[in-house]
Amino acid sequence: MSALTLIARDELWLMRRSRVSVIAAALLIVLVVIAGITSVAHQSNVADTRARLQAQVDEEFDNQPSRHPHRMVHFGHFIFRPLPPLAAFDPGIDAFTGNAMFLEGHRQNSANFGDVRQSSILVRFGQLTPAFVLQTLAPLLIIFLGYGAVARERGAGTLRQLFMQGVSAGTLIAGKLLALATVAALIAIPAMSVLIFVAAQPGAAAGPIALTAAGYLTYLALWSIIVVLVSASVARPRNALLALLGLWSVTVILLPRIAPDLAATAVPQPTRLETDLTLQRELRAMGDSHNPDDPVFAAFKQRVLRQYGVRRVEDLPVNYKGLLAVEGERMTSELFDRYASEGFARQARQSATMDAIGTLSPAVAMRRLSMAAAGTDLAGHARFLDQAEAYRYDLVQRLNRLQADAVSFEDDAAKSSDTAAEQRSRIDPHHWHAMPDFHFAPPEPGDLVRRASPAAVMLLLWLLVPALLLAPAARRLEGVRS
Amino acid sequence: MIAFKNEWLLFRRSRLGLVMILLLAALAIASVVAGLVEVDRQRAAIERIHPLQKQDVSAIANWVTKTGTAGDAAYFTFHETWDPPSRLAFAALGMRDVSPYLLRVRALGLESQLYDSENYNPELALPGRFDYAFVLVYLAPLFVIALFHDLISGEREAGRLRMLEATPGAGRRLWVRRIGLRYLLLVASLALPLVAGGIVAGAHLQGIAAMVGLTAAYMAFWVLVAWLIGRLNIGSAASAASMAAAWLLLTLVLPALAHVAITRAVPVNQGVELSLAHRDAVHGAWDIPQEKTMAEFFRYHPEWSDTPPTDGTFHWKWYLAFHHVADRSVAPQAQSYRQGLLERDELTRWVGAVLPAVGVQAAFTRLAGTDIQAQLTYQDRIRAYHTRLRTFYYPYLFNDRPFTEADFAKAPVFAPG
Numbered sequence: 001m002s003a004l005t006l007i008a009r010d011e012l013w014l015m016r017r018s019r020v021s022v023i024a025a026a027l028l029i030v031l032v033v034i035a036g037i038t039s040v041a042h043q044s045n046v047a048d049t050r051a052r053l054q055a056q057v058d059e060e061f062d063n064q065p066s067r068h069p070h071r072m073v074h075f076g077h078f079i080f081r082p083l084p085p086l087a088a089f090d091p092g093i094d095a096f097t098g099n100a101m102f103l104e105g106h107r108q109n110s111a112n113f114g115d116v117r118q119s120s121i122l123v124r125f126g127q128l129t130p131a132f133v134l135q136t137l138a139p140l141l142i143i144f145l146g147y148g149a150v151a152r153e154r155g156a157g158t159l160r161q162l163f164m165q166g167v168s169a170g171t172l173i174a175g176k177l178l179a180l181a182t183v184a185a186l187i188a189i190p191a192m193s194v195l196i197f198v199a200a201q202p203g204a205a206a207g208p209i210a211l212t213a214a215g216y217l218t219y220l221a222l223w224s225i226i227v228v229l230v231s232a233s234v235a236r237p238r239n240a241l242l243a244l245l246g247l248w249s250v251t252v253i254l255l256p257r258i259a260p261d262l263a264a265t266a267v268p269q270p271t272r273l274e275t276d277l278t279l280q281r282e283l284r285a286m287g288d289s290h291n292p293d294d295p296v297f298a299a300f301k302q303r304v305l306r307q308y309g310v311r312r313v314e315d316l317p318v319n320y321k322g323l324l325a326v327e328g329e330r331m332t333s334e335l336f337d338r339y340a341s342e343g344f345a346r347q348a349r350q351s352a353t354m355d356a357i358g359t360l361s362p363a364v365a366m367r368r369l370s371m372a373a374a375g376t377d378l379a380g381h382a383r384f385l386d387q388a389e390a391y392r393y394d395l396v397q398r399l400n401r402l403q404a405d406a407v408s409f410e411d412d413a414a415k416s417s418d419t420a421a422e423q424r425s426r427i428d429p430h431h432w433h434a435m436p437d438f439h440f441a442p443p444e445p446g447d448l449v450r451r452a453s454p455a456a457v458m459l460l461l462w463l464l465v466p467a468l469l470l471a472p473a474a475r476r477l478e479g480v481r482s
Numbered sequence: 483m484i485a486f487k488n489e490w491l492l493f494r495r496s497r498l499g500l501v502m503i504l505l506l507a508a509l510a511i512a513s514v515v516a517g518l519v520e521v522d523r524q525r526a527a528i529e530r531i532h533p534l535q536k537q538d539v540s541a542i543a544n545w546v547t548k549t550g551t552a553g554d555a556a557y558f559t560f561h562e563t564w565d566p567p568s569r570l571a572f573a574a575l576g577m578r579d580v581s582p583y584l585l586r587v588r589a590l591g592l593e594s595q596l597y598d599s600e601n602y603n604p605e606l607a608l609p610g611r612f613d614y615a616f617v618l619v620y621l622a623p624l625f626v627i628a629l630f631h632d633l634i635s636g637e638r639e640a641g642r643l644r645m646l647e648a649t650p651g652a653g654r655r656l657w658v659r660r661i662g663l664r665y666l667l668l669v670a671s672l673a674l675p676l677v678a679g680g681i682v683a684g685a686h687l688q689g690i691a692a693m694v695g696l697t698a699a700y701m702a703f704w705v706l707v708a709w710l711i712g713r714l715n716i717g718s719a720a721s722a723a724s725m726a727a728a729w730l731l732l733t734l735v736l737p738a739l740a741h742v743a744i745t746r747a748v749p750v751n752q753g754v755e756l757s758l759a760h761r762d763a764v765h766g767a768w769d770i771p772q773e774k775t776m777a778e779f780f781r782y783h784p785e786w787s788d789t790p791p792t793d794g795t796f797h798w799k800w801y802l803a804f805h806h807v808a809d810r811s812v813a814p815q816a817q818s819y820r821q822g823l824l825e826r827d828e829l830t831r832w833v834g835a836v837l838p839a840v841g842v843q844a845a846f847t848r849l850a851g852t853d854i855q856a857q858l859t860y861q862d863r864i865r866a867y868h869t870r871l872r873t874f875y876y877p878y879l880f881n882d883r884p885f886t887e888a889d890f891a892k893a894p895v896f897a898p899g
Contacts (some may be wrong), residue, residue, distance in 0.1 A: 020720070024727065031735065038742050053754060060762070065769055075765045078758065093604035096580065100754045102594070102761075110599040113753040115745075116580045116607065117599075118823060120830040120854055121843055122744065124610050125737035132738065140730060144723050238719045242498075242628060245726055249624050254509075257616060260606035261516050271527050272601040273562075273584040277534040284541055291545060347603040354606065371605075378605045416796040 003167050007175025011149060012182060021145050028141045028187055032133050036194040039129045043088035050080035050099065058437045066426040068415065069403040070325065073396050076104030079438045081111065081384045084375040085204040089194055089212065090131035092376025095123055103392035105325075105399075106332045108340070110272065111385070130191045131370050134216050135363055136252055138187055139223040143244045145183055146227035148237040149176040150477070155236050159480060169232075169477040173470060177228045184220040191216065205445030208373040211452055215369040218459050222362055225466045232473045251361035259364065263353035267346055279339055286331055300327055314409060321412045322404025329400055333393050340389065344382050351378055355455075362462040369455035373448050383443060391438045402431055489659045499629055499664070506617075506625045507671035513617040514679035517572030520611070521683070524571075524583060528564045531584055535562045543890045550884030553798025556875040560586035563867055563896040565860040568851035569685035573676060573693055574615035574843070576852025580607050585864060589875050591805040592868045593760040593812050596861060597753060614676055615846040618697055619839050622672060623704045623729050629664050630708035631722035639718060665705050669698050689849055700842045704729075733839040740833040740840070748826050752819035756812050763811045767804035779803035782810060783873075789880045799879040806872060820858060827854050863899060870894040 015021045057078040064075060081099045083091075098111030116123055126132050150173065153159040162172060192213055199209045226247070231240045287296030304323055305311065313320040358364025371377035403412070406427045414421035493499050539559055546554045565583040582600040610616065637643040646653045673694045680690035711724045767775055772792045780787035783806075792800045834841030847853035874894050878885050 020723070034739075042742075042745075049751065053758075057758065060758075064765075067768070071765065071768060075761065078754075078761075093608055096604035096607045098599045100757065102757065110601070112597050112599050112757070114580070114599065117577065117854075117857070118750050118753070118826070119741065119745065120823075120827045121576065121847055122737055122741035122830055122833070122840065124843075125741065125840070126734060128735075128738035128742050136734065137730065140726065144727070147723075148719065238632065238722065241719050241722050245624065245627070245722070249621065253620055256609040257612045260609055261520075261612045264603075264606055265519070268523070269602060271531075271584050272582065272598070273531055273586060274527065274534065275601065276586075277531065277538055280538055281534075281541075288545065343601065347605075350603045351605045378603065381604065419794045422795070 003171050004175045004178065007167070007172060008178035008182070011176055011179035015145055015179070015183065024141055024144055025183060025187065028133070028137060029190055031128075031137065032130055032187065032190040032194075035128045035130050035133050036190060036197075039091070040088045040194065040197065043083055043085075043091070046094075047083045050082060053078070053100075054080045054438070061435065062429075062433050064429060064432050066429055068412075068422075068425045069322075069399045069407065069427060069431075070105075072432065073105035073325075073399045076102055077392075077395060077438070078102055079388055079391070081381075082440050082442075084380070084442060085198050085201045086208060086212065086374035087376050088198050088201075089129070089191075090370045090374045090376060091127065091129055092131075092371035092374055093378065093381060094376055095119070095127065097381050101388055103388065103395065105396045106329060108336045108389070108392075130194050131367075134188070134191055134219070135366050135370070138184070138220060139248055139252060139363075141187065142180060142184055142220065142223045142227050143241070143248060146176070146180040146224065147231055147241040147244050149180060149228055150232040151234055151237040151240040152231075154477075154480065159477075163478075169474040170471070173228060173232055173474050173477070176231070177224060177470075180224040180228060181221060184224050185217075188217060188220055203442065205448075207445040208375070208448040208452065211449055211456060212370060212373045215366060215373070215452075215456055215459060218456075218463055219362065219366045222459070222463045222466065225463070225470065229466045229469055229473055232470075232477055252363045255358065255361040256364055256367070259354045259357040260350075262357055263350045266353050267350045269346060269350070275339060275343070279335060283332060283335055286335070297324070300324075316409065318404045319407050319409045319412055320404075321409065322400055322402070322407065325400040325403055326397055329393070329396055333389075336389070340385070344385075347378060347382075359458060362459060365455045365458040365462060369452045369459060372452035372455060375443055375448055377451075379451060380443070384440060387440060388438070391436075395435060398435060402427060406431070485655070486659055486663065489663050493663060493667075502625050502628050503667045503671050506622065506668065507675065509617050509621060510614065510672045510675040513612055513614045514572065514675045516611075517575060517613045518679055518682060520575055520613075521567045521572045524567050524578065528566060528584060531562060531564070535560075535586075539890060543887055546885065547887050547890075550886060551798070552875060552878030552883065552885040552889075553801060555885045555890070556589045556798065556802060556879070558588075559890070559893070560588055561867075561871055561893060561896065562586050563860075563864050564898055565856075565863075566898055569683045570680065570689045570693070570850045571852050572679055572683050572850075573613065574846035574850040574852055575611045575613045576847035576850060577854065577857060578852050579611055581857050583860075587864060587868055587871070589802060589805075589868070589872045591760060591764055591808045592865065593756060593809050593816060594764070596864060597757070614679070615843055615850075618672060618700060618846075619843050620733055622668065622701060623733065624726075625668060626701065626704040626708055627722055627725040627729065629668070630661075630705060630712065631725055632718035633660065633664075633708070634712035635716070635718045635721055638715070661705060661709065665701060668705075669701050672697050672701070692849055693846065696842055696845055700838055703838050732837055736837055737833070737840050740830075740837070744826055744829045744833070748822055748829065750819060750822035750826070752815050752822060756815040756819055759815060760808055760812045763808035764805060767808070772800050775804045775807055776800065778807045778810075782806065783876070786876060786880045799876075802872065802875065802879060823854055823858065859899065863896070867894065867896045 061075075061077055064072065067075070079101050081097070081101070083094060087094055095115035098114040100113045101111045102109045126136065153162065153172075163169070195209055195213050198204055199206065227244060230243050230247075234240045234243060288294045291297075301313065304316070304320065305313070308316050310316055355364065355368055358368070368377070372379070407425050411421040411425040415425045416422075542555070542558050546558065563585050567578065567583070571578065580600065580602060582598065585595070585598060587595050632639075634643070637646060646656060676693060676697065677690055680693075707728055708725055711721050711728070714721070714724070716724070772794055776792060789799075830840065831844060834844040844853065848855065871894055874892075877883065878889070
């Protein structure tokens with residue numbers, strides 16, 4: 001047996017003999033298991049609830065009685081954001097966004113009923129998920145188990161003995177690292193089993209899951225190296241522990257909190273109401289549908305009359321009010337889309353700023369990789385909102401065209417004052433059946449991997465820095481000999 | 483006094499201690515400044531809305547007054563409500579980053595307007611904000627660890643402990659002085675920036691005093707933990723590791739476990755169910771006889787029951803009536819939704835009674851008016867205002883009175899708390 005494995009075995013034996021170490025490691029493993037079980041249960045529960053609600057509202061939509069199509073435009077449709085399979089491992093921002101969205105004509109509603117507004121302050125303490133345990137708690141355990149690995153030998157004077165027996169400082173550090181990495185791998189086993197379980201679920205793709213697994217193993221290896229490096233660089237175990245605790249507090253607790261504040265200040269976000277008011281103002285500037293002499297709508301009318309070759313709207317073969325609804329929706333949606341893409345761009349800039357500040361912390365890169373691969377990041381939410389808007393627009397315009405084609409202009413004009421006309425303006429419910437249901441198109445696995453890649457590169461760079469510092473640290477340690 | 487001064491001289495000589503105190507003070511100052519900036523930003527956002535809102539209403543008034551149809555005014559005019567941050571909000575921003583403090587409502591069904599979300603970046607909300615409460619709850623205990631982990635064991639390792647304990651009386655006084663000094667420095671480095679922030683924000687003395695009291699009590703708890711662990715006689719490094727483990731359990735692991743338990747114990751799906759039921763009630767009104775809706779409405783507003791009946795064609799008074807009837811029909815769900823949120827909050831308070839980190843955070847957000855209770859109070863104000871708003875329009879609709887330019891200015895104005 002080589003000196004390296006002997007040292008590693010010795011270190012592991014010492015850890016196993018220390019009751020505190022064993023309890024700490026066991027506690028963490030229990031935590032990962034609890035987090036895994038509750039997260040998987042929560043994910044499937046939420047996914048079931050949303051799927052059930054979606055089926056329920058789809059059926060309700062289809063079962064609406066005879067109605068004027070514009071009534072259906074405002075009856076609208078509810079859609080529920082589905083939860084990707086990897087959310088069982090890292091739910092990311094799921095709790096921080098609304099998950100039920102009401103879609104109707106000429107309005108863009110918010111996604112409502114997010115957990116963050118329904119969960120008291122506790123949700124802000126962090127959610128117990130495998131991702132949280134690995135990102136936040138596991139480094140602390142590695143610190144507890146490893147801070148004394150080299151510093152202890154140095155403090156107790158056993159370092160000199162080892163060197164005299166011909167063990168090089170490099171072998172010593174490598175042995176200690178091997179021991180610590182073994183424990184880190186042990187912690188990772190339950191978390192990796194959750195990933196394997198997720199991989200067996202329908203809709204799960206291998207690429208993002210493999211990247212997630214590789215990312216977390218890199219992250220744990222990184223912390224093992226940092227711990228051994230610091231332990232080899234200071235004279236006393238206590239100093240190693242304090243330095244490591246300091247490093248952990250700053251990179252895992254403090255920086256992730258400061259970064260969003262700085263990002264929010266750098267790229268201010270207007271309130272929903274302010275956006276709404278400026279949007280309304282711009283909408284009025286585009287044309288006023290309440291004003292019969294409005295130039296924009298007058299021009300539209302002329303265009304329609306010319307197209308059909310008639311003189312009056314009453315002579316059109318289709319219902320002019322329906323055409324007007326189609327045109328109005330097109331105009332407002334154009335504006336919505338512009339505001340929405342501005343909003344997305346602004347939030348993406350905020351997140352990029354946050355990530356840039358986060359380069360100082362491997363935990364931020366880890367979180368980014370994990371959420372991006374799971375599809376539970378801002379981009380994943382934006383994808384849902386994009387598809388929701390596309391579906392909303394399509395649904396509303398189908399209904400508006402029904403108004404143009406299936407409701408006569410006379411009935412439509414008289415429906416407010418004539419009950420018989422009102423009855424005739426209601427169209428048969430089979431039209432509602434013909435409307436497509438909302439189906440969220442999940443992102444391509446390759447897309448998720450591509451989005452998670454920059455963070456993966458960042459993590460590898462992070463790994464490189466302490467790894468390259470190991471050799472100089474070993475040389476300095478050799479110097480202690482004399 | 484001289485002994486205390488000597489203790490201070492001794493403390494000043496250990497660079498680690500001094501650096502720690504200054505660092506904590508710097509973090510506290512930064513968090514207070516960040517909180518004040520955020521609160522100012524929220525106030526400015528509210529201020530910016532008023533003129534925009536005026537323009538919006540006058541643009542609607544422009545065309546509505548041409549016909550004077552009161553229903554058009556009621557349907558198209560949104561009315562602003564706002565929830566200004568309290569003077570203490572800077573210390574604990576709480577939920578104000580994820581729930582709206584500005585909301586416009588119409589005289590139509592409130593239950594489909596009340597739960598709208600704010601626009602915010604969820605990736606920024608996920609880690610939480612950097613405010614004073616965060617520095618106190620999460621970071622300050624770590625400074626206790628740095629300052630206290632070798633207080634006893636350091637003396638033991640230097641071989642002075644036996645001597646100190648052999649001196650009757652003096653030993654105890656020494657510990658009181660030594661711990662007292664460090665404790666006071668910790669509390670001062672936190673509380674002074676907090677008090678300064680409170681003065682800048684113009685907060686009430688009582689509120690600031692309560693927050694300072696909480697700060698002192700929370701720090702005392704951690705110093706006590708440090709002292710107890712220090713008595714265990716396990717060496718400096720093991721003490722530090724044990725304190726860090728205690729911190730990990732009390733501020734991260736147990737609150738997260740409690741969150742899982744509470745979420746499972748009190749499910750709140752009523753929000754979505756309420757929205758679906760409300761939509762059915764509103765749109766179902768078009769398919770039932772108008773008299774039925776009106777009869778139901780007159781049960782809530784008998785003062786209008788003598789007005790002429792509707793004739794089956796569209797009338798705005800019927801339109802507003804069925805919106806109100808829809809609100810009433812989902813009142814039980816709204817109540818149980820609210821009840822569910824309060825129940826979760828109540829359970830959190832129980833958790834806070836056991837876990838100091840949760841208790842302090844809950845108390846801070848309560849004092850700052852940034853917790854779920856404050857959210858529900860804002861919703862209550864919106865409800866009360868919405869009632870004034872509806873009943874403001876009813877006389878025009880039920881008495882067939884035209885709605886003029888001057889009437890737009892008569893609409894009730896929201897009164898924030």
